[in-house]
Amino acid sequence: MTPENTKGQYLPSDEYRKTAMVKSVDEYTRLYSESMKDPVAYWVKQAEHIDWFSKGWKEPFTWNKKKDEFTWFKGGKLNVSYNCLDRHVKNGLKNTAAIIFQGEDDKDVRVYTYGQLLHEVERFSNVLKKNGVKKGDRVAVYLPMIPELAITLLACTRVGAIHSVVFAGFSSDAIFNRVADCTPKVLVTSDGSYRAGKKIDMKGKVNEILERDTSVEHVLVVKHTGADVVMEKDRDVWWHEEMEKVPLKCEPEVMDAEDPLFMLYTSGTTGKPKGMVHVNGGYLVGVNSSFRYIFNYNPGQVYWCTADIGWITGHSSILYGPLSVGATTLMFEGVPNYPENDRFWQVAEKWKVDIFYTAPTALRMIRKNGDDWIKKHDLSSLKMLASVGEPIDADVWKWYHRVIGGGRCPIADTWWQTETGSIIIAPLTGAFDLKPGSAMKPLPGIKTGVFREDKTECGVGESGNLFLMEPFPSLARTIWNDHAKYVEQYWATFPGHYLTGDGARIDADGDHWLLGRVDDVISVAGHRIGAAEIEAALIAHPAVAEAAVVPVPDEIKGEAIYTFVTLKDGFTESEDLKKQLINQVRNVVGPIATPKTIQISQGLPKTRSGKIMRRLLRKIAGGSSQSELGDTTTLLDPSVIESLIKGRL
Ligand code: PRX
Numbered sequence: 341m342t343p344e345n346t347k348g349q350y351l352p353s354d355e356y357r358k359t360a361m362v363k364s365v366d367e368y369t370r371l372y373s374e375s376m377k378d379p380v381a382y383w384v385k386q387a388e389h390i391d392w393f394s395k396g397w398k399e400p401f402t403w404n405k406k407k408d409e410f411t412w413f414k415g416g417k418l419n420v421s422y423n424c425l426d427r428h429v430k431n432g433l434k435n436t437a438a439i440i441f442q443g444e445d446d447k448d449v450r451v452y453t454y455g456q457l458l459h460e461v462e463r464f465s466n467v468l469k470k471n472g473v474k475k476g477d478r479v480a481v482y483l484p485m486i487p488e489l490a491i492t493l494l495a496c497t498r499v500g501a502i503h504s505v506v507f508a509g510f511s512s513d514a515i516f517n518r519v520a521d522c523t524p525k526v527l528v529t530s531d532g533s534y535r536a537g538k539k540i541d542m543k544g545k546v547n548e549i550l551e552r553d554t555s556v557e558h559v560l561v562v563k564h565t566g567a568d569v570v571m572e573k574d575r576d577v578w579w580h581e582e583m584e585k586v587p588l589k590c591e592p593e594v595m596d597a598e599d600p601l602f603m604l605y606t607s608g609t610t611g612k613p614k615g616m617v618h619v620n621g622g623y624l625v626g627v628n629s630s631f632r633y634i635f636n637y638n639p640g641q642v643y644w645c646t647a648d649i650g651w652i653t654g655h656s657s658i659l660y661g662p663l664s665v666g667a668t669t670l671m672f673e674g675v676p677n678y679p680e681n682d683r684f685w686q687v688a689e690k691w692k693v694d695i696f697y698t699a700p701t702a703l704r705m706i707r708k709n710g711d712d713w714i715k716k717h718d719l720s721s722l723k724m725l726a727s728v729g730e731p732i733d734a735d736v737w738k739w740y741h742r743v744i745g746g747g748r749c750p751i752a753d754t755w756w757q758t759e760t761g762s763i764i765i766a767p768l769t770g771a772f773d774l775k776p777g778s779a780m781k782p783l784p785g786i787k788t789g790v791f792r793e794d795k796t797e798c799g800v801g802e803s804g805n806l807f808l809m810e811p812f813p814s815l816a817r818t819i820w821n822d823h824a825k826y827v828e829q830y831w832a833t834f835p836g837h838y839l840t841g842d843g844a845r846i847d848a849d850g851d852h853w854l855l856g857r858v859d860d861v862i863s864v865a866g867h868r869i870g871a872a873e874i875e876a877a878l879i880a881h882p883a884v885a886e887a888a889v890v891p892v893p894d895e896i897k898g899e900a901i902y903t904f905v906t907l908k909d910g911f912t913e914s915e916d917l918k919k920q921l922i923n924q925v926r927n928v929v930g931p932i933a934t935p936k937t938i939q940i941s942q943g944l945p946k947t948r949s950g951k952i953m954r955r956l957l958r959k960i961a962g963g964s965s966q967s968e969l970g971d972t973t974t975l976l977d978p979s980v981i982e983s984l985i986k987g988r989l
Pocket of ligand 1: 606651652653727728729730731732753754755756757758759779840841842854855856857863866867868
């Protein structure tokens, strides 16, 4: 059992500590303060863990503060797939498992050694080339969680193409908008996917999208479910047929550290998702270094991150982080509760998983189903646990520690974002006395700060806006096609410092407590959804005059979506209309954005300049009374509040 100290903190066992990369607080403190004295020197040292074709940078770091442009290792040459595959094959990991794929069907298993994975990636790189993909071209990826997804991404990096993964849970409109923004030459998809026993069509959706005018010249289709699909002549080709037609060898393209590696869309405070651009050198240095620090991976272990590759966690924590260090990463196609509620634990037991990384939403759902599902399984292989995507409250943390980790496994609550590319704040579990509910400290090389609205620094324990004080290698460089937006969103609030959009406080020990988003971004089951995207979808319905969307606490998903809608003249409230509005959001944004509640109201609280006061709506949706709302007299029409409270659902 892990002993607790007198302050209610959890200490790592001596046995665990021995296997960790950083073994004591003193060691961390030394490392951290050295990294703060000279962050550039620190990151240059981290870059030594990457194989460079040439370290040709003149300056490891440049920063044009006027334009909010910065570079790391510019002039250095590398290839990401080479770092994730070739170098491990050369260094003795040829026959070590790189990816263990566990399909939804328990019998659907494929294991790729580093040697085999390299072979497949080289072949698929040649398929991309055969279909016209060149360095700098974009490739859209709309695939289920199958090995071909990993092979596609690695092949893109090999030929220098920029991949753009679109999460399978989005609607056709949302996918179309992303494709229209990044203008890919090729789209890689599959005939379908499995979800909780059902076959889900994917190719049909792609066909629908490509009926509209897009840049896509070829669609490469993986046969996965065997569903009947419509293939368009000259445009669509089968993965397995193409793989037979190409040479087996493909040399990795020499990429500059600052060449774009991939883009990934994420919701912001406007209706338009932003394509965050990550680059080859800095991103790889960041994910490689954070993986080594956080997970204490030891050779021979099996590491499992349950995320979907449609999100940054999948990119960095299933693929590039673990593969860059030569780890064995488990890729799982299924869901936690199919065929039964113990699916995760059955998989963990089957593959003797050592390190397990998931999201609080999954943990809350699993906890609700009862501990018996977990106790049926031998989870003694687990050594370390981690969490990502939302705040994990102390109660769920302790349950995770006791029931999943058998009281033996330390937990890393890891805070980061699509924009940061790699983990930024998290405990080093071999060194720290863990505080349930806190993500604790920034990794070496990262300086954080919590500030008030007036940009004065918050005191100990005081909540404020979390900033990352200086650019670090894995921070996104820009928004695809929209640097002005990047500047406005992240750098304009406090020039020279990166605005995270999260609230936080730092306690007397320097430990960070994350408090969720402070902007109009909602986190449903850990997935970021912009309130503005949902509002835009609602306003597109003929009956809707105005819409305002706010989060409400949800027992399982962390936050759920509560919408306030006013109707145009001539329309009246009805259950049918509400259903239409819900479908409208599902069709335009996707099922992940399904509103939990639709409240039709006569008006919305607005300032005299016409701005909707979402802050008040959040409180109303959350159950506050009139007196808890504070001063509402500055509203254009204060009487609207009473009717909103009365109509609350
Ligand atoms: O609000 C924070 C929350 O997730 C946001 C980032 O979402 P996304 O870009 O989709 O990336 C998620 C996975 C890296 C953050 O702004 N968040 C992420 N991790 C945590 C968290 N909130 C609290 N604690 C965390 N550990």
